[in-house]
Amino acid sequence: MTLDHDHDHDRDHDRDGAGVSGVRGRFGIDDDPVFVIDQSRCIGCEACVQACMECGTHRGRSLIHLERFDRATTTQTAPMVCMHCEDPTCAQVCPADAIKQNEEGIVQSALKPRCIGCSNCVLACPFGVPKYYAEIDQMMKCDMCTDRTSEGFAPMCASVCPSEALWYGTVEQFHQQRQGSLLRDFFFGRQEVRTKVYTVVDDVTTGPIDVLGGVTASWLDDPFAIEEGAS
């Protein structure tokens, strides 16, 4: 399958969109788009999961994870792409040296000839991203749609995400368009991990953030006013 983006015809119809080139989802050689996850906006629709299967480098296999926390209490869901760590733990622990970063810092799936299927990476990744697929005896993970991003297109999941919980654009665009701070420094115990992918928090300047969230009083404490007896 070849990608056919029908460039010439599109140019006739370009409109003022969000993208640097004038169109959301497409970027030029001087742009430096980043991937952003804002879990609070996720609606759990799985458009990302379905679209990931359409990526040219792993057709039919969805490598994005959509976590459902506890449907009994909430509709909160959380999409998880590879965070593409600056110094990836998965590669550090790989005994076969099968996990490589490209020059853009994208951490690739395990190289098929080298991967020994040991699953060290699966166990070690602080974000739970790599998965071992026994039927092909190989670890595969999100590669940020290398086939798309290398041509200036947004990854599939961030292209389709209808709530823009998954977002691809420049840092400047993010701050022009959206609220919240971008965060990419994480601590897991004493291990500091800097990632290429950003997540969104209310205010990154307030110091360490409890990912479980501080609780403020709101209707969420009693959505149906059961305590008040209104129901």
Place this chain on the structure above:
Amino acid sequence: MANKPVSEAELIDRFGPHLNEAPPGGWDAGLQVDRVVKTHCCFCGQQCGIKLKVHDNDVVGFEPWYEFPFNEGKLCPKGVKRYLQGAHPDRLTYPMERDESAPGGFRRVSWEHALDRTVREIRRIQAEHGDDAFAMLSGVSLTNEKSYLIGKFARLALHTANLDYNGRYCMVSAGAANKKSFGVDRNTNPWSDIPLADVVWTAGTNVAETFPITTSYIWRARDRGAKLIVQDPRVVPLARTADLFLPVRPGTDSALFGAVLHELIRNDWLDHDFIDAHTVDFDQAAAAAADMSPRWAADVTGVPAARIEEAAELWGTSATGMLLHARGIEQQSKGTENVMAAHNLGLATGKFGKPGCGVSTITGQGNGQGGREHGHKCDQLPGNRDIRNPEHREFVASVWGCDEADIPGAGVTAVEIIEQIDAGKIKGLLSICFNPAVSSPDTALTARALDKLEFYGVIDFFLSESAQHADIVLPGSLHEEDEGTVTTGEGRIVKINKAVDPPGEARVDWEILLDLADRLGATEYFDYDDPEQIFDELCRASSGGAADYTGATWRRIVDEMGLFWPVPEVGHPGTPRLFEGGRFHHPDGKARFHAIPFRPPAEEVDDEYPIWLTTGRVVSQYLSGTQTRRIGGLVDQYPEPLCEIHPVLARRLGIENGQPVTVRSRRGAITLPANVVETIRPDTVFIPYHWPGAQAANQLTNPVLDPISKMPEFKVAAVSVAPAEPGGAS
């Protein structure tokens, strides 16, 4: 004779639903993409732009269409996987006739035979029982061109008054209320107004699951600091982060709106200048709300009075605001009243005709907007004209080149057609793109009615559960197999492009209708070489009407990436936002307030049926599921209906999560697993409606109709819930 020819198992074995999991040849087929076709998703009224990748005569994948301004490449899972409805093993590829001895209950016949038999049966039934004894049911997944053609076909070829459409189950309450309040039936705003609103209020619309793309527009408003109010019996995904949640009891929306109007008046959060200059009948609306205090409404709706007061303050004190509503408030026996009560809130605060201001329905079906304008409703002629109005009839007759008297009068609506079949008054039916066996309320009534038909002809691309009852099945076209236009929920006319030809002997729908018209002796009225000619005639027929497409052309629609009607003259730029300058479309230019006293739903809970039922959709399925229950990835997401029930209620009834429960109403019963969740009112259960037969939520729903819109009350019924007996529901 229209009962099913063979057992359900045999029908499913032959015609599905089977699951299409992968593109033609499999994921690794490596097929060359011959061309990429810009078109739109075939599903909901958002009509997201999408590019389909074609190899030979198969759609083999998609690519985001970033340049289309409405969705900029974004899609929901249905849009991502929509291409898998093509090259599907269940696709109907030749005409069929019911035959109990044939495998699957249908034998292959020639087009000649199928069309001749259909016309013979139409003639026989009409000769024996009168013209109106043959009815037609249509659907608004069809293009504007087909909608228009079907309206003309039913009147001038079938000579029947009894044509109606499945928008009757979707948009009609909003449509009726729009006409009453504003004098025109279109949503009030382009979606680009949503980010400009200081308060966004969603009422009875599970935006995240039914219009996922709209979520991004709402977030853009919130990024500017807008407040979000969500009114729903469930903490739907969008509600999770809302500033204010109004957990309304099913069937009480007009009480909530009335109390908000009461508060707006009490606090003088009114735009007096707007009310004086641009509206009439404010006093009547105010009088009706005089006793609707938040305290009173709290008892009726289950929403705490303080939250009602907070909603009123947010709405009343914000400079701009958009109230978006959908089927939750509309699919009720007072759906029209609910919508008019919402309109009152916009009119009272002057929130119309300005950036970031409007009270707007979110149209549901693919062509839910355009399909309700061009004459395939039972009381309607093109341009949203009234079939009872002599001047409107004369005008349309002049376009059609027929005598005014040749146009039948108003017929009855979808549920009434089914009831008249059941009562023996309607004997024959032709349906296209409508699956009433799943989508109509009270499925027992629908199945009984379909069994009584002397002749049932179906035009469709899959053998839907309704088509299983058919005598003749004519294989029509999928969305990507024909071209035309649809009008999106925004009111934007967009172009649907053909990606592939219909497979096998299947044909494009409009050609089938032309052949039937020819055999029915109406050739002179149906002389078209292509759908563009139908569109041009549609535009002429709409000219001067409420939905005026005069200046629209396919060329402009493509070049301008859509065109918002009204386009009342050639060269007109189109009208993205309605009512600018406070000019409404009633003859006096003013909007109407309506007095909306509260009345309860048609059926209320009692000792025997003590729990409210409400129904709706899940994100991975679309309407009756004719298409989406055939796509593997979508079925995997939510394979079967579940009954959402709050743990407080579940505990009282002795129900554990996952346990089979039987939900029973006065119409029927369904047994399905419980999904015990804290996200639903403790007095209410929710069941999604996409499945047929024993899994159909519509076994339970109430066919009572809104007296104005004739919308059934899908959203409110009284039920009992109990752990299932071994063996399931009887």
